[in-house]
Amino acid sequence: MAKSARTRQRILDAAAHVLSRKGFAGTRLTDVAEAAELQAPAIYYYFPSREDLIEEVMWSGISNMAEHVQEQLDALPPDTSSLDRIEAAVEAHLRYQLEISDYTTAAIRNAGQIPDNIRVRYSAEANRYGDIWRKLFQEAKREGSLRSELDPRAARMLVLGALSWAAEWWNPRRGSLDQVIRTAKSIVRAGLSTAPEAETAAPAPQRTRARKTAKAAG
Amino acid sequence: MAKSARTRQRILDAAAHVLSRKGFAGTRLTDVAEAAELQAPAIYYYFPSREDLIEEVMWSGISNMAEHVQEQLDALPPDTSSLDRIEAAVEAHLRYQLEISDYTTAAIRNAGQIPDNIRVRYSAEANRYGDIWRKLFQEAKREGSLRSELDPRAARMLVLGALSWAAEWWNPRRGSLDQVIRTAKSIVRAGLSTAPEAETAAPAPQRTRARKTAKAAG
DNA sequence: CTGGTTTTCTAGCCACGGATCAATACTAGC
DNA sequence: GCTAGTATTGATCCGTGGCTAGAAAACCAG
Numbered sequence: 001m002a003k004s005a006r007t008r009q010r011i012l013d014a015a016a017h018v019l020s021r022k023g024f025a026g027t028r029l030t031d032v033a034e035a036a037e038l039q040a041p042a043i044y045y046y047f048p049s050r051e052d053l054i055e056e057v058m059w060s061g062i063s064n065m066a067e068h069v070q071e072q073l074d075a076l077p078p079d080t081s082s083l084d085r086i087e088a089a090v091e092a093h094l095r096y097q098l099e100i101s102d103y104t105t106a107a108i109r110n111a112g113q114i115p116d117n118i119r120v121r122y123s124a125e126a127n128r129y130g131d132i133w134r135k136l137f138q139e140a141k142r143e144g145s146l147r148s149e150l151d152p153r154a155a156r157m158l159v160l161g162a163l164s165w166a167a168e169w170w171n172p173r174r175g176s177l178d179q180v181i182r183t184a185k186s187i188v189r190a191g192l193s194t195a196p197e198a199e200t201a202a203p204a205p206q207r208t209r210a211r212k213t214a215k216a217a218g
Numbered sequence: 219m220a221k222s223a224r225t226r227q228r229i230l231d232a233a234a235h236v237l238s239r240k241g242f243a244g245t246r247l248t249d250v251a252e253a254a255e256l257q258a259p260a261i262y263y264y265f266p267s268r269e270d271l272i273e274e275v276m277w278s279g280i281s282n283m284a285e286h287v288q289e290q291l292d293a294l295p296p297d298t299s300s301l302d303r304i305e306a307a308v309e310a311h312l313r314y315q316l317e318i319s320d321y322t323t324a325a326i327r328n329a330g331q332i333p334d335n336i337r338v339r340y341s342a343e344a345n346r347y348g349d350i351w352r353k354l355f356q357e358a359k360r361e362g363s364l365r366s367e368l369d370p371r372a373a374r375m376l377v378l379g380a381l382s383w384a385a386e387w388w389n390p391r392r393g394s395l396d397q398v399i400r401t402a403k404s405i406v407r408a409g410l411s412t413a414p415e416a417e418t419a420a421p422a423p424q425r426t427r428a429r430k431t432a433k434a435a436g
Numbered sequence: 437c438t439g440g441t442t443t444t445c446t447a448g449c450c451a452c453g454g455a456t457c458a459a460t461a462c463t464a465g466c
Numbered sequence: 467g468c469t470a471g472t473a474t475t476g477a478t479c480c481g482t483g484g485c486t487a488g489a490a491a492a493c494c495a496g
Contacts (some may be wrong), residue, residue, distance in 0.1 A: 003493095004442080023331040026243030028483065041485080042444050050484065109330055112386060113241040147404065154401040157387045158380040165379025168330060175369060183372040186365065191409030222472080246453065259455080260474050268454065438496085445490070452482090460475070466468080 008046045010036045013102070016057045020106035024113045027054065051118060058114065058122045061103030066129040068096045073132070082140040083193055087185045089136055093163045094181050098170050105167045133160060140192065147194050159188055226264045228254045231320070234275045238324035242331045245272065269336060276332065276340045279321030284347040286314045291350070300358035301411055304377075305403045307354055311381045312399050316388050323385045351378060358410065365412050377406055 014035035019027045029050055033040040047053040072092035073085060080088070097104045107122070114122065137156045140146045146155070163184065170180060232253035237245045247268055251258040265271040290310035291303060298306070315322045325340070332340065355374045358364045364373070381402065388398060 021330065023241040023243050023328070025241050026331060039445055044485070045443065110241070112239065112327055113244060147408070149400065149404055151393060151397045151401045153393060154398045155405060158384070158402055158405060161383025161386070162376040162380035165383050166376070168379070169375045175371060179369050180372045182367065183369045184376055186367055187373060187376060187409035190365070191405035257475055262455075263473065443492070462473070
C-alpha cells in the first residue's frame with residue numbers, strides 16, 4: 001500500500017523535473033517515465049491522463065509554496081512588524097523555491113503556457129498564494145510602513161517577480177543562498193519602507209529564520 | 219522586393235506571438251502560419267527550418283531590447299548620476315517590454331526551455347544585454363551609491379527579475395504603465411541606494427524620461 | 437506452490453506536426 | 467499572350483507521442 005504511494009510520488013517528482021525544463025508542450029510521458037524509472041504506460045495506472053498529471057504538478061507546486069510561507073509567517077511572534085514579516089516571507093519563498101523544489105519552478109515557468117482547462121485550478125491556488133502577500137502589503141500600508149508613492153499592487157508584483165525569477169539565474173556554485181536572501185531582504189525592506197533604515201548595516205536579529213522544516217512535497 | 223521583406227516580418231511577428239504564449243515545444247508552424255495569414259509550407263520559403271525561425275525570434279527579442287535600452291542611456295546627459303541612469307534603464311526596459319514587443323516576452327518566457335543549439339546564440343545576446351546592467355551596477359558601486367551589504371550580482375538579477383516578470387502580470391486595464399514604472403523606479407532606487415532618499419516624495423526632475431522613439435522591431 | 441490481486445510491460449492504433457516537392461498562381465518585362 | 471522569376475499551395479511522407487488493451491510479472495496470502 002505504501003509502495004503504490006511512493007511510485008506515484010516518483011512520477012510526480014519526475015514530471016515536475018521534466019516540466020520545469022521542457023515546458024508544458026515539451027513534456028513527453030516517455031521522458032517522465034525515464035526519470036521515474038518505469039515505462040510510460042505505467043503512468044496511466046496512477047493518473048488518468050497526461051494533463052491530469054501536469055495539472056497536479058502545477059497545483060501542488062504553488063500550493064506547497066503557500067503552505068510553507070504561511071507556516072513560517074505563523075511561527076513569527078505576534079508583535080512582529082509588517083516589514084519584518086515581509087522579510088520573513090521573502091526568505092521563506094526563496095529558500096523553498098531554490099533549495100527544495102522542482103515544483104515551484106515548473107509552476108512558475110509554465111504558468112503562462114498551460115491551456116485554459118488546467119489554468120483554472122492553478123490560478124485558484126496561485127490567487128490563494130497571492131492573498132498571503134496581498135495581506136502582508138495591506139498590513140504594511142496600514143502601519144504606514146509603505147511609501148506613499150508606491151502602487152501597492154505593482155510593488156507587490158515587482159517583489160514577487162524578483163523572487164520568482166531567482167530560479168532562472170541562481171546557481172549554488174555562484175554565490176551562496178544566504179547571500180542572495182540577505183540581498184533580497186535588504187532591497188525589499190529599503191525599497192518599500194518609509195523609514196530611512198535606522199539599523200542600516202547592522203546584521204539585525206535573525207529571528208526570521210525560524211526552523212528548518214525541510215518538508216518534501218507530499 | 220519590399221513585399222518579400224514584409225511577408226518575412228509578418229511571419230516573425232506571428233512566431234513571436236505564438237511562441238510567447240505556447241512555449242517552444244508548443245509553437246506549431248500551422249499556428250504561426252494562421253497568425254501570419256498564409257499556409258504553413260510558405261514559411262519554408264523564408265526560413266530554412268522551424269528552429270531557425272524560433273531562434274531568430276529569441277535572438278532579435280533580446281537584441282532589440284538591448285539596443286533600445288542602450289539608446290535611452292546614451293541619450294542621457296553625461297553627468298547623470300549612476301542611480302538616475304539605473305532608473306532610466308528601468309523605465310526603458312519596462313516601456314519596451316510592456317508597450318511594444320511580443321519578442322521580449324517570447325524570449326523571456328522560453329529562455330529556460332529552448333534546446334541547447336538555439337540557446338548558444340541566444341545566451342550570447344542575453345549576455346550582451348546583461349553587460350549593460352552589469353556596467354550600470356559597477357558604476358553605482360564605484361560611485362558609492364550601492365549599499366555595501368548588497369551582493370552586486372544578486373541585486374542586479376533581482377532587479378532584472380522584477381522587471382522581466384512584469385510581462386506576466388501587467389495588464390493595461392489594471393493600472394497604467396506609468397504607474398508601474400514610477401513604482402519600479404522608486405523601489406529600485408530606494409532598494410539600492412545608500413542615501414536616505416533626500417527628495418522623497420517630490421516628483422523629481424523628469425529628465426530620465428528621454429524621448430519617445432517607438433521604434434518597432436525590424 | 438497456488439490463486440488472486442496489484443503493478444508493470446509489450447505491442448500497436450491513431451492523430452498530429454515538421455518537412456519536402458511538384459504544381460500552381462502572381463507579377464514584370466517583352 | 468509568353469516567359470522568367472517570385473511567392474504560395476496541396477498532397478504526402480515520416481517520425482513521434484498520447485493512449486489502450488491485454489499479457490506478463492511481481493507481490494502476497496495461505
